[in-house]
Amino acid sequence: MLIELNFELEERGVNVVRAVDLSMLQAKENRGYHAAILIGIALSPGYIFRLSKENILDVSEFSEKEAAADKLAEWTADFIRLKGYKAYAQSERNLINGFYDVDTKATPLPHKKIAMLAGLGWIGKSNLLVTREYGSALCMCSVLTNAPLPIQHKPIIRPLCGKCNVCRDICPAKVIHGSNWEEGIHRDLIVDVYHCETCLKCLAHCIWTQKYMKKHLK
Template identity: 30%
Template sequence: MQERIVELLSKTIPDDGRHIWGLADLSGLLHERFKGYGYGICIGKRLDDSVIDSLIKGTNMEYYRLYKDTNAYLSGLVTDLAAKINELGIRSLSITPTSNQLYRSPEYARTLRHYFSHKMVGTRAGLGWIGKCDLFISVKFGARLRLASVLVDHPLKPLQPPIDKSRCGKCNVCVEACPAGAANGKLWNTKVDRDEFYDAFRCRDKAKEVSLAATGQNDDEICGICISVCPVGRK
């Protein structure tokens, strides 16, 4: 069955150098509300370099539009994939890029955590690691991508080994560039919790402030300087 799923993914996800995907074993890692789903598919869509490069000077309307468009595109792609996997007789569930209110814990205001982490599916699929500003750094595109996932109830064997620790090394570029001072430079591994190296509240408050100033929209927290400056995946 894994072969049929791989064939479906190869046919459905464009092979255009702007997508990455991989298979993840998530046994024991998912929140109880995903009971029955032990495996997942991570899909990443590269963001346009011209827009991401421009973020070095701060967020702007082009990034806001790209963010919304990419979310819509990936949501369509994972919904389509989940439907096709269900047709193969395998139960599956699509998780859109921003997940949704359903996957936002009631404690969200206090924790800034959802029940579901796309980045975790990405590291288990061997596609990348968690960088010093808590972004998913894909081997191929760096942080210049958005992620979406599909969960399945059928065993999947990752196509490459999971990545368990940071590959940032001595680089500190995003830590120094962050206008909120949100990261302290500590390296991630699977035993290090987010709050030990990155302050999500500092990031959220700064991102809210800069996105409102640049776009006039207050429905999101969009900054992204840390995406722009990372040397991994930069052309």
């Protein structure tokens, strides 16, 4: 099933598909589902260039790809259900009507935690997922499921931010505190999400996002 799903999602423009084991999590996080499928769509290097080098404020491609990831997660959940298994797409629309906490702006199981469990990357000082391949230029969504998936267990990558503080220093709202992520750390010690202006500067200027951009703009 995963091979077929991978093929279908790639055809629809998805760059990253991972099957992830959630069985070690508590029910309040995984809601009784033992697995997840993570979907990632990369932002284009040209868009990252415009955001970071031309210093424009433009969330258009980001919003489009976030919406596309959501839509494809819902499509994936339908695909899995047609195979006879349960599936729940963690799209914004579903979470708003279910598990998103408006007061704390949090969900029990963020996509970036699923991505981290997949060994795809780490949570940076920006509180975004950072990957070696795309930096933070990935729009993600996830699907929780009880389908039997061939899961590859990958080691969790510890944060590779080191002494870098680019995201903290570039943030116009000064909401990034410069703390390294560690197991159990409260999100609010990393970033003040309540005053974030969603300008995407932390995403675009991250040194790993810049590596991705430079590699593909050559």
